[in-house]
Amino acid sequence: MRIVINTPSGNVGRLVTDQLLQTKEEVVIISRHPEKVANLVAHGASLMEGSIDDPSVLDRALNGADTLYWATPTIPHPDYHNWSARAAQTAAEAVKRHEVKRVVVLSTWGAQHGPGAGPVGVHLAIETAFQAAAPHVTILRAAIFMEDFVTIPSALNHIGMIAAQGTIFGPFDPAKKVPIVAARDVGEKVVEALLDTRWSGFRITGIHGPEDLDFSSMARIIGEGIGRPVKYVQMPLDQVKQGLLDAGMPGSFVEYIMEMYTEQAAGRADPAEPRSTETTTRTSLLEFSREVIKPAVEVASMRMNEAV
Incomplete structure (x- = not known):
């Protein structure tokens, strides 16, 4: 084939x-x-x-x-x-x-x-x-991909913020559950x-991943995986927008991203497909945090220490 x-x-x-x-x-x-x-x-x-x-x-x-x-x-x-x-x-x-x-x-x-x-x-x-x-x-x-916590090079800068402040910033309600x-x-x-x-x-x-999680729970699980407390803080959409612009993202694409965040935050982009045995996958966020997020945070922390 x-x-x-x-x-x-x-x-x-x-x-x-x-x-x-x-x-x-x-x-x-x-x-x-x-x-x-x-x-x-x-x-x-x-x-x-x-x-x-x-x-x-x-x-x-x-x-x-x-x-x-x-x-x-x-x-x-x-x-x-x-x-x-x-x-x-x-x-x-x-x-x-x-x-x-x-x-x-x-x-x-x-x-x-x-x-x-x-x-x-x-x-x-x-x-x-x-x-x-x-x-x-x-x-x-x-x-949502678990990798988004590691790879998004934007104002959200999850790995850098976790390393520096033990905080994940995002535009969503902390209690909103989503598949990951x-x-x-x-x-x-x-x-x-x-x-x-x-x-x-x-x-x-x-x-859909193994389970739907709210963003506060995601932060808690990531903290457990990396061995230090992590919290989630909701950012106003206008601050997210400015952060993306400050990070050098083209203005037209920033508007496009903000349209997505606005719809997702309002619940108008939730999955249409119900969770089932077929849609549920095995890798937990805790496992991913231990294997992927923890090493990335350790590298970011080391670079911060070297820069001091």
Whole structure:
């Protein structure tokens, strides 16, 4: 089976590619930056160099393909919504042109609401584009990623704030419960869908992590995992906005992010898919905190001490 991966250097895409390369399937990856995926090529992946919104690149990658994995990268593009929708539509047209039978799309919680929720809002159009292009399409709507506590380089700067003040700042009500999931569990669900040829038609499923947690509980669990108290403090949306601007994020993208935060804070972007055995995954936030957040906080603390 020939499987095409459009985001092989992403948090989930790299995990998916690594796992598929351990099987007997043919793995094709699309990337504009060969240096970022050199190790994947060394382990057997075929590289189609170029952009995921380039029809010629997609034609080369999807020629003879059985299955496509599509994830939309969250990048500070000045016209992110339209770019994301156009890229997905271009890929969907290539899928149809090359008669690719199966597509697995990584989407997000709250995608059902459509436009008006920032980066979340474009995913409904992406889902719809692929639904119309292939006979068998799986949409995986993932919850908040645990990795967001580590990787978001913004005003929220979670790792730095935990290291400096033992505090997590965010725009949400401390008592609001949301699903939260580890990228590795999302990757497992993606690989499962890519390799299982028994399913047919169009289906949507959530990936919800082991349990829904409120933000105060998340902070407490992270504190337990790193071995020091951590608290959650809600920030007014205007302060979040200014912090993003101060961090150097382009103004148009800041407005887009704020639209997402506003909708999520108001509860208008909650998951449509009920929690079930199928949507519940295994990695707990406590386990993730011990394995990932704790080392990151220790590095941040060491750098702060060296700077004094």
